[in-house]
Amino acid sequence: MAKPAAVQHVCTECGTSSGRWLGRCPGCGEFGTMQAEAVPARGARSSSARGAAQVAPRPLLRLVDVVSEEAERISTGVPELDRVLGGGLVPASVVLVGGEPGVGKSTLLLSALGAMSRDRRALLVTGEESVAQVKLRAARLGGCDDVEILAETELDVVCDTLERERPAVCVIDSVQTLWSQEIGSAPGSVSQVREAAGRLLRVSKESGVATFLVGHVTKDGSVAGPRVLEHLVDCVLQFEGDRYHAHRILRAVKNRFGSTNEIGVFEMTGEGLVGVPDPSEVFGHTHGGEIGAAVACTLEGTRPLLLEIQSLVAPTDLAMPRRVGTGVDPKRLAMIVAVLSRHAGLPLGGADVFVNVAGGVRIDEPGADLGIALAIASAAKGVPVREGLTAFGEIGLTGRIRAATQTDRRIEECRKFGSSLVLGPDCETLRQALAAGLTNSQS
Template sequence: MSKVYKICVLPAAFLNHVFSGEIKLKFMAKIKTSYRCTNCSYQSVKWIGCCPSCNEWNSFSESVDESSEIGVSKKSGNATNLKLFKLEDIKIDSQTRMVSGVKEWDNVLGGGVLPGSFIILTGDPGIGKSTLLLQIADKISQNKKVAYFSSEESLEQVKGRSVRLGITSTNLLFSDQSTLEDIIFTCEQLKPDLVILDSIQNCHISSQSHSYPGTVAQMREAAFFLMRFAKENNIAVLITGHITKDGQMAGPKVLEHMVDAVFYLQGEDRWQVRVLRSVKNRFGNINEVGFFEMHEKGLIEIGNINQYVLSEASYNPGSSLVCCIEGSRPLLLELQALCVDSKFGMPQRVVTGLDPKQVVLIAAILEKYLHIKFSTQDIFFKVSGGFKIKESSADLGIALALLSSYFRVTLPQKSVAVAEISLTGQIKPINQIGAVIKETERFGLESILLSKGQNVKTSCKNLGFQNVYELLGLFPEK
């Protein structure tokens, strides 16, 4: 028995539409599951205990991606012909930044919040991110409309915090919803000048019901939608984010690339000082810092941080004063060292506020050229006040603090040390010495310990050193 085949003939008009690109054939999206490292965004087809890229343990989370639609032609049915512009035809709209009046905040941001910008503030849990944003929102809402979405706290909790901070602005609107589609739709109707979302890890996208809030896929999509909303509507969006145990911003690395600015709020639990640091800023300087002090009524800005540090400084054996440049401002910081005979087979090295390798390196240089057995000493070193130093200009201050503790002799009072130390034991000049001199004279410091090769003009007494051998001249009795 012969088989009968049915032939379906498509109309010629339909085929013409298909091949001309006016009709796009769609296929059902396939759901693909992969695993992505939350620390460095390394992707794997299966779960891995230790990331081969950044060596982080237990950092992989499930990421679900849907494949995009497949078309039969190069031209998509939704595509439009783009209009290109010459530089001379592009008009720049001079936009006024939203100034809060909190100088430390405004200076770090480059003069205030720029309309249409996408900003993230991150920091340790309980460091004061929500408190700071609530205070900034209150200041800006005095003459602007601000929408505050708290996905981590209920409205009752937000009101309790607001009452404690003394916030009474009527232009500040609150919501505790966390669904991103509802947040964006509401803001498109409300047209606020500033949108604050606390936090992006708790933000939920309803269209991705297969993944939980805080996963790589959710955060990546949420950041993309918020960035597009900010640019298309010229509305500033300020979000908060969590950090990892290593102090880095949690989530996919692409999040840092999407936002216009990244700010860290740092500080120690036992200290009341909080440091607002600019890590990325497309509209201002990076490495700018602002200082706040935590009180019962919120964060109070510290306009004169150097006076604050000097009032707490102690002139005891093991203490030295250094001056480091953070962004555009010089900071006077106190270093404290404690050297004691080791009671263990392996001497301890406990360092806070500095790279431990920097302290170990300076101790090795002193042991090499001054024949001081730091290898048999337990070294405890810290930056007073919970601050952090990343500059090599503090090398001389580190060396003097170690020698002062070892010999049990105080350094000259009201003196500041600013110089680098090479591996050969040479004392090297530093950059931006003019700002250091100006700050030193401003606070009445009497002497500056620096390199002999540093050309300076100052009313302070200069104590120049060419190499580490000459440092022993500060300890004549030893």
């Protein structure tokens, strides 16, 4: 092994490097993320060094002359995963799957490999679990008999195997366990992860292997290691939900071949992760007459989704009352609370407001505003929302309700799941919507 020339300090969040240790990363502003790493020896066969060595003049093409082969997508055999990928796996692409430990990354990808191994070669490279452990899981899931397996953590061996065997699909579980001798630092360090991803990316493009990289995530939900990893790969899928709840959400954070709005919903069972084709059925119900609960209709990609929103409004002595949302953007929540106070006559200045979205789903879409506002108003006034009501609509800063996109599809979904009353499309202002949506038994 080459003697490391020097030590550099690299930020584990964004990959910024510096000659000396710094308490705060100058790149991303995070504290305590700079870690010492050996500088790779000069002339090492790193991905960048290799690329620079092969400089040959290349003719330029006009786009019109490019022969495009519309590559057929590979169905992963898991419909919810196909949906998130934008209709299946693109051959020779690299997909990064991130998620907390125990969320089900290995389980999901093993079942997908099992299904894909029926008509093509599928390889699992396991660096975290032994072959015997994988076998146990495979026995539980079933249908994985033809999956080939390699227990290896050395990057060179993994890349050579891929080049030689050329499986159609490969899962690397996980990218943080791979290490290259030429990089002097420990497995999982920024330079190792970056090198591993760079090399695997090139191998997968050259040998036509569609590759899933499993990546661990840090507390705040980003994939551990530098963000450069996210820039390198074609798709980044985030697996959300915690191991104490049965439901998991798979979300595309980046997708070069499809939309990033799609989500897949799974339930963890003894036989592995089972797709939930109708999440509205699971998440879109309130207990009739409950105070502080409302059903909102949001749009996740192409799919309308009914979600129960719960809220609690509690008096507080804090000078700055809390606005805490789980699954709701904090800025959006603050805005909705402010509009409720200012334009709907709801005094919330002396109260903490908590909002929770069912099933661990995260709402990114303004169409859910009205549902959130209705849940908060119900909690603040102590009156339930009208039975069988579903709300959607974007709330503007003036208290006016803007029509949400794709109204017809949302109404169709509401009807499908038995909503007797759809609130939103016909309301002009928030005040009007609250009067129509809340029962007036007590107020």
